[in-house]
Amino acid sequence: MGAPLVGSRTASLEIPTRQRCEMVDITSRVREVIAASGVREGYVICYVPHTTAGLTIQENADPDVTRDLLYKLEQLVPHRDCNYRHDEGNSDAHIKASLMGSSQTVLIENGHMVLGRWQAIYFAEFDGPRQRDLHIRCVDTMGASQ
Template structure:
């Protein structure tokens, strides 16, 4: 069994954005020769998070719209005395910062429509995701 750690960068394109990171993660799993185990994906930021859901464009718009209505900017947040992004921090607290995903035969073992999604709440920015794979690799007997 091996433990392999690395990171990937993800660029977001709007103040609120959702980016499907399955392709980047799958490429990394192939590069390290992952076979079977568990992948932990952790977002290193307090205004962006991770979820697993369907990547259909209408649903992504619905998620952004609902988060914006639940936690609107400029609603008298105490943190805005320091920085005007309290709503972004609160949204990220609702989304979460990490996901554990099973890996089987070198692939993310997800349901038919499930994808790992970076949820940007204070962009556009370049975001860093930490990847930790624990399991067996192709070079092991």
Template structure:
């Protein structure tokens, strides 16, 4: 019989960077009693995102962060050709990292769907699920974990 369960998770970030959610989600899955199905995970904010990525070598996460910072710098944007003046971000209500965080979220993902089997998330050997904080200062983040299965 198909069942559903909805969890609301809270996480306090320490600022910009990656926060591994894998074991916490595994604990939530175990509490549902579900064995086979799908998790739909959503972050309920517009300045952080979700990613599934390498969990063995922290340099992967460092390189990902450096790449996205280079693509979306805090000081503003130039024409793609590189020629022309710098256009500072207009939306900076919460600081210089405000608009870049929104763009970084738009370029990544605010939700993920993952399968689970035998009460375990189906992830590759070196994969983990991360909340990717795009803001410099700590934030309280909320996530929705919608479990559907049997």
């Protein structure tokens, strides 16, 4: 306690996606941004500036976990539904994006994200393939005078 927050940094990454619905593990790219920022203690905010994609934190040990997540989201919110009115044909992507959320916040200690053992950060693409953007801001809460 008692130390000033000493800085922040925003980076913007390009995330290419290859399928209509896909979970892209962006953990290593977020780690690179944190390392470049020099933030040792604080947190990182990841933000998706799109309305048909989101972010979620999930297991990356078994790829079937994110496969099952995509399967169930598609079952609950099918691509085609005769009651959708939005005429671009991607209402499901908008809805899935809202269910996952546009941002994730992860704590940083000793320069590293405090992720659980099995956790990874996923860019959740629901209307790809596209070239997507991801904004990342690292907030430093360790005072320079400590």
